[in-house]
Amino acid sequence: MEQVVLLDESGVAIGTADKLSVHHASTPLHLAFSSYLFDGAGRLLLTRRALHKKTWPGVWTNSCCGHPAPGEAAAPAVRRRLVEELGLEDVDLDLVLPAFRYRAEMENGVVENEMCPVFRGLVTGEPRPNPDEVDAVEWVPWAEFAPAVLAGARPVSPWCVLQVAELWELGSDPLAWPTASAAALPPAAA
Template identity: 35%
Template sequence: MPLLILVNDKDEEIGTSEMLACHTGRGVLHRAFTILVFNPVGEVLIQKRSAGKLLWPLTWEASCSGHPVAGEDLEAAAAKRLPEELGFTTMLRTQGHFLYRAAYRDVGSENELCYLLAGEYDGEVRADPEEVAEHRWVALEELSTAMEADPDGYAPWLPPALDLLRD
């Protein structure tokens, strides 16, 4: 099983741990990434997480999210994960990072130092049904309105990612 990278709040590596251990109880702070992909008219691609996900199944999130594993470069991990989940590649640029912690019912939690990467794409999306229940392109204003109306319908890392993008 691949090991995730444990970090402190300054993103200094302090160890490794299995994915499940990082997401059990209050979670252990680890490095992660989320990706926002935009089309040429400025809409963002969002996905609904598959029903098989342990945390936040069937909730909307960013275009793609994941974790670099021990010894793996963050940008390389993101570039690898995007085609695995959505079936395409595009150039990604790191926008910054944010810290967040969120509990999902009594199942587990996220405790991440999460990097935001963004890119542009204009083509076919071939989402992996094991990872993605559905996907769609949406205007940022429409997404913000929808998140305000139904905050529980969206993964907790999406609002801070969008806030970071706006800053």
């Protein structure tokens, strides 16, 4: 059974819980991550979440999201999930939003409540999506995608909307975004 790391308000681990039992109307604060993968031309790899997922099924979102396992740092967790979800190995990762946090509620009352560091990755190969996790993929130019999301013209997951707003502030060229220090991560993610 996959476990998630429960957090206090300062990002310190205070326990664990089964992933399947943690997402409900009173979801406790827990550790996650998001990643945005780009090719050399600055195109973003978008994914559509599998239709059977408990949270936001069938919704388009960033390249890959997940939860570090207890005792697993964020960057190795991202690499693990990129292999599991997209069949992508040896992705060059950089931390870009170490302190991103959000809370979002689905129409059915299920809540996400996460400290969710955001990573940028550069890929050279094509993804091989795992159908248990990903329904579809699409490469989109960042310079078109981000403004469309910010204008409300491109529907994506609620965390993706919030992350895109912060990422856009880093500059219009995702390959030139400044990297962040791992010291700014929540303590449980370091």
